Amino acid sequence: MKAKSLQDLHHIQKLLAAQQRVAAAQEAARREAERRAQADANLFARAAGKVEPLKHRQRVNLSPGQPPPVAVQKQLDEQRVLQEAISDEFDATTLLDVDDALSFRRPGVGTDVTRKLRKGGWSIQGEIDLHGLRREEAREALAGFIREAHKRGWRCVRVVHGKGLGSPGKTPVLKGRVHSWLVQKNEVLAFVQARGDEGGAGALVVLLKG
Numbered sequence: 001m002k003a004k005s006l007q008d009l010h011h012i013q014k015l016l017a018a019q020q021r022v023a024a025a026q027e028a029a030r031r032e033a034e035r036r037a038q039a040d041a042n043l044f045a046r047a048a049g050k051v052e053p054l055k056h057r058q059r060v061n062l063s064p065g066q067p068p069p070v071a072v073q074k075q076l077d078e079q080r081v082l083q084e085a086i087s088d089e090f091d092a093t094t095l096l097d098v099d100d101a102l103s104f105r106r107p108g109v110g111t112d113v114t115r116k117l118r119k120g121g122w123s124i125q126g127e128i129d130l131h132g133l134r135r136e137e138a139r140e141a142l143a144g145f146i147r148e149a150h151k152r153g154w155r156c157v158r159v160v161h162g163k164g165l166g167s168p169g170k171t172p173v174l175k176g177r178v179h180s181w182l183v184q185k186n187e188v189l190a191f192v193q194a195r196g197d198e199g200g201a202g203a204l205v206v207l208l209k210g
Contacts, residue, residue, distance in 0.1 A: 104183055105190040117192045117207055122156035124198070124205065125149070129160040130174055138174055142181055150187040150208050158194060163202040175201075182206060 103114045116122070128145040130138040142159065149157050159182070161174040182188050187208050194203035 103190070103192040104179070104188075106188075109190050113207065114190050114192050117156075117190060117205055118195070120195065120198075122205075122207060124156050124158050125154040126152075127158035127160060127203075130178070131160065131162050133174075135174070135177060138177070139181055142178065143185070146182075146185050146187050146206075146208070153210075155208055155210060157206050157208065158198060158203055159191075159206055160199055160203040163200075178204065 103118075105111070105114050126145075126149055128141065130141060133141060138161075145157075145159075159178060161178040179191075182191055182204070189207045189209055191204045191206040194200060194205050198205065
């Protein structure tokens, strides 16, 4: 019994010694890991140098929303309207041919063109009647009509401005204005007073660019 008890005691002592060696090894490994971590931290500190926190933090104020898109087409339309605008202050009398009808032809357009226009050499493809319109209304209506006619490819149109029989003093109010407005339109090549059966002194026959 005693021998057996002594063997058990020695066995227990060996187990305890083995456990102590394992614990000692684990402790040594832990200390070595801490030493290496501290060494790495010291190496970074030496490499980075002295570091101080920023005194003022930079901030960027972001706008609450995106700006509205630019209406490019609207701007282009407004520019086109300005380019096509015609003025009441423009004096076209010096540009008209001095004849009974005060015809007009652009530079480079020969007299044969206006002569052919008077004789009905081009068929009239459309017309606008400005009777009863105020000056501003007549101006806008005529500009729109010429623009649309040119867009459709019309070459010859008639513009009725009236003879002024119902106006004070029996003088045509729109006639001179219409002359001036047509001269300012780039689409217009020439115009002449209409023949008697086409309106006579109360209308113009207008030749447009092709």
